Amino acid sequence: MLETQYTAPLVLPSHLLILSGPTLLLLCCLFFLKNYFFNQSIPRKFQDHYIAGLDNGRRTLAEARKHMVSNCGELLLEGYEKSPTGFFYLPTPGGDRLNIPTKYIEELKNAPDDRANFTDSFLEMFLGEYTSIGFKWHLHPVVIKKDLNAALNKIMPDVGEEIDYAFDAVMPSCDDWTPLAMGDHFNQLISRASNYMLGGTDLSRNEEWTKTSIDFTTDTYLAAIRLKQIPAIFRPIAQYLIPEMQNVRKHHDVARRVIIPVMESRLRKGEEPLDLLQMLWDAARGPDKTPGFMAYTSLAISFAAIRTSSSVPTHILYDLCTHRQYIEPLREECAAVQAEEGSLSTKAAMNKLVKMDSFLKESQRFNPLTYVTFGRVIHSDLTLSSGITIPAHTTIGVPAYAIAHDPEFYPDPSRFDGFRFYTPPSSSDSSAPDGSQQQKPVFTTTNASNLMWGYGKHACSGRFFATNEIKLILAHFLLKYDFMFKAGQDRPKNLPFELQCMADPTVEILVRKRQV
Numbered sequence: 001m002l003e004t005q006y007t008a009p010l011v012l013p014s015h016l017l018i019l020s021g022p023t024l025l026l027l028c029c030l031f032f033l034k035n036y037f038f039n040q041s042i043p044r045k046f047q048d049h050y051i052a053g054l055d056n057g058r059r060t061l062a063e064a065r066k067h068m069v070s071n072c073g074e075l076l077l078e079g080y081e082k083s084p085t086g087f088f089y090l091p092t093p094g095g096d097r098l099n100i101p102t103k104y105i106e107e108l109k110n111a112p113d114d115r116a117n118f119t120d121s122f123l124e125m126f127l128g129e130y131t132s133i134g135f136k137w138h139l140h141p142v143v144i145k146k147d148l149n150a151a152l153n154k155i156m157p158d159v160g161e162e163i164d165y166a167f168d169a170v171m172p173s174c175d176d177w178t179p180l181a182m183g184d185h186f187n188q189l190i191s192r193a194s195n196y197m198l199g200g201t202d203l204s205r206n207e208e209w210t211k212t213s214i215d216f217t218t219d220t221y222l223a224a225i226r227l228k229q230i231p232a233i234f235r236p237i238a239q240y241l242i243p244e245m246q247n248v249r250k251h252h253d254v255a256r257r258v259i260i261p262v263m264e265s266r267l268r269k270g271e272e273p274l275d276l277l278q279m280l281w282d283a284a285r286g287p288d289k290t291p292g293f294m295a296y297t298s299l300a301i302s303f304a305a306i307r308t309s310s311s312v313p314t315h316i317l318y319d320l321c322t323h324r325q326y327i328e329p330l331r332e333e334c335a336a337v338q339a340e341e342g343s344l345s346t347k348a349a350m351n352k353l354v355k356m357d358s359f360l361k362e363s364q365r366f367n368p369l370t371y372v373t374f375g376r377v378i379h380s381d382l383t384l385s386s387g388i389t390i391p392a393h394t395t396i397g398v399p400a401y402a403i404a405h406d407p408e409f410y411p412d413p414s415r416f417d418g419f420r421f422y423t424p425p426s427s428s429d430s431s432a433p434d435g436s437q438q439q440k441p442v443f444t445t446t447n448a449s450n451l452m453w454g455y456g457k458h459a460c461s462g463r464f465f466a467t468n469e470i471k472l473i474l475a476h477f478l479l480k481y482d483f484m485f486k487a488g489q490d491r492p493k494n495l496p497f498e499l500q501c502m503a504d505p506t507v508e509i510l511v512r513k514r515q516v
Contacts, residue, residue, distance in 0.1 A: 050088040051096070052079035064091040070496050072371045073401050080402035087388075090372065090397075092498060093228055094124060097372065099399045102448045104384055105374060108396075109456025115382060116396075118458040121375030124395060125499060127227050130239045131220045131248055132296075133303060139280060139288055140297050140304075145461040147279040148197075153347045154274060156468050159196055160345030162204055163472050166192040167480070174481065174513045182483075183505025186313040186473065187214050187306070193469045194305040198298060199277040202262050212254040213302035217310070219247040220303060225497065251299060259295035267291075276301065309466045313473055314503035315367040315494075316360065319416070321484055321509060322491040326418040330356055334475040344475050345468075350441070353471055357441040358421035360470065364443070364452050365404040366416060370499045372397035373454045400451040401501075409449040443467055482512045 052075040053064035068075050068091050079088035079099060086101030100108075108116055122134030129135070148155075170188045172178060191214050196204035203209050223244035230238045239245045263281065265271070272278055280297060281289065320327055333355045334344065341349040375397045382390045390396065405413040410420070421442045442450075444467050446459045453460045460466075477483075485491075492507040 049098070050079060050083040050085070051091060052076070052082075052088055053091050061091060061096075065093050065096075068092055069498055072496055072499060073501070076371055076399040076402040077405065080399050080406070090399075094498075095395060097375075098390065098394050098396045099372065100390075100396050102398060102403065102451070104386075105398060105448060105451075105455055107385055108374075108376065109458075111376075111382075114379060116376040116378055118376055120377035120379075121395060121397070124377065125375070126220060126224045127235070130227055130235065130245060131223050132252070132300075133220055133224070136293075136296065137300055139284060139293075140276075140301050141458075141461045143276070143279050143283045144465075147283065148276050149461070149464050151274060151279075152465060152468065155197060156347075156350075156472075157343065157345045159193055159469060160343065160472050162196040162201075163189065163193050163469070163476060166204070167476055174511050177510045177512045179486070179508040180511045181506055181508050182317055182511065183311075183314040183503060183507070186317075187310045187505065189473050190309045190313070190469065191302075191306055193473070194302065194309065194465075197276055197465060197469075198301060198305075199259075199262060200273055200275050203258070203277075203298075206258060208254060209258045212251045212258075213299075213306060214310075216248070216251040216299055217303050217306045219244060219251065221500075223248050252296070255295040255299045256292060259298050260291040263291035263294050305462060305466065309470055311367075311369065311501075311503045311505075312360070312364070312466075312470050313477075314505060316363045316470075316474060317477075317483070317509070318491050318503065318507075319359075319363045319366075319418070323416060323418060324484070326359060327478070329419075330359060330474075331478045334478055338475075338479075345472060350468055350471060353475070354439045354441065355419060355422050356471055356474065357443045359418040360443045360467070361421050361450075362416060362418050365410070367494060367503065368401050368404070368452050368501050371399070371401040371496075371501060372499050373400040373451045374398040374456075398451050398455070403449060403451060406449070441467075480514055482514050484510050486510055 051061065051064065053059060053067055053071075054061070055064075059067065064075075072090070075090055076099070079090060082088075086103075088099050089096040090099055113119070119134050119137055122128060122137070126133035166189050170185055170192075172180070174180070188210070191210050192204045195206075195210060195213055203213075223242070226242050226244045227235050227238065230242075259277075262277070266273075266278070266281075272282075277294060277298065280294060284290075284293065287293070320330075333353060337349050337352045338344050341352070343349060344353075375395065378390050378392060378394045378396060380392045382392075384390065404410065407413050423439050425439075444453065444463045446453050446455050448455075453463045486509070489509075492504045495502045495504050
């Protein structure tokens with residue numbers, strides 16, 4: 001990922017600081033007004049566009065933008081089905097996003113960032129100008145893709161042991177049926193596993209860092225929500241006043257307080273452990289090769305890793321409690337693979353968890369991390385191969401949620417089928433090296449009909465580690481615990497907000513340690 005252009009929060013010129021009273025207030029207002037209007041770029045609308053959410057004229061565009069906040073999936077399905085060209089606008093409070101047909105993703109997937117910028121879509125979604133999300137995110141995606149993914153076979157066994165340790169540390173005894181909000185416990189488990197991958201036990205067992213790596217994700221999310229409620233012209237000042245942004249700055253303080261000493265100790269002792277932090281240091285060049293930048297990047301990784309993974313086990317747990325017929329087959333698969341391989345944390349073992357892999361993908365189809373993927377900001381008029389031109393300053397995306405419910409790709413798409421992507425060995429076309437038949441995992445696959453992880457050079461580079469840690473956590477939970485909804489309880493509703501789809505982490509289910 002290339003470093004994107006970034007407009008820093010506005011800072012008053014020093015010579016204005018000698019003024020006081022009404023004169024200073026007036027000049028401040030003029031300064032911010034000038035900068036605000038100077039920096040605004042109003043995108044032209046796409047010709048003959050369809051806008052989702054107008055309800056046949058019964059809603060204004062402003063009302064559709066408000067409706068989208070908690071009904072994104074509904075609007076995507078509408079636009080995907082009704083747009084005559086496949087192009088349609090999704091109204092959002094931060095600006096209307098042009099959704100494009102998938103036939104164009106091949107020509108756009110590797111477009112240079114000065115034409116179609118991926119990182120700028122993050123800056124827009126999370127107001128990275130203030131929250132830091134998306135700013136200076138040029139190092140870690142490259143290192144994860146090139147170095148971490150190549151080393152997963154060596155790293156995952158130790159991560160598996162850390163997950164076992166974390167379960168003992170995080171879970172109560174549960175000798176009898178115990179009501180637990182497992183969303184919070186999964187957050188802890190994901191954080192500890194991800195932090196072990198990042199920096200070993202120096203990070204995974206550091207309570208202050210564990211807390212900030214979890215809360216940073218939540219607080220940046222809340223800060224972006226809060227800032228979006230404030231007119232853009234006032235945000236440069238409001239960022240210093242709202243408590244959500246104060247919390248974000250505190251997390252950066254914690255990162256420097258924790259990560260810098262870890263890096264300095266490694267440099268002093270000549271230690272080079274096998275973890276992502278060391279890989280980042282080895283790959284960094286110039287001004288990036290400082291312990292301070294490692295601290296900043298570690299927070300970015302925590303945001304990406306925990307945001308990507310923390311809601312997934314909770315969604316899956318709720319789906320298992322709703323569709324209990326899948327629990328025993330998944331549990332049996334985990335036990336059988338563990339017996340065959342001696343451990344579940346090897347690459348071979350992970351690849352054999354094909355029923356679990358299918359269940360993860362089906363759960364993701366109904367409960368995506370984000371409803372729209374393949375986000376790009378088009379910086380100058382971009383003419384597609386068909387002759388259609390996307391206007392400059394347009395934010396584009398692909399309606400991944402709607403595509404995942406297209407009957408052309410997924411027969412009977414409204415039905416939850418946990419083994420939709422599992423092919424029984426007797427009818428499999430692929431064979432393992434030993435002559436036995438073995439299906440390949442599909443959860444991490446990206447293609448034109450499966451865009452939940454994105455597509456092209458900016459597809460989520462951490463999805464392979466994320467999938468491994470999620471599988472290990474679920475396998476441990478299936479093998480060690482029984483679980484069910486409380487009497488009369490239905491699957492908790494998701495918590496959609498704009499493009500995000502989160503599981504409700506506050507819902508309690510009943511958990512009991514298995515009597516094996």
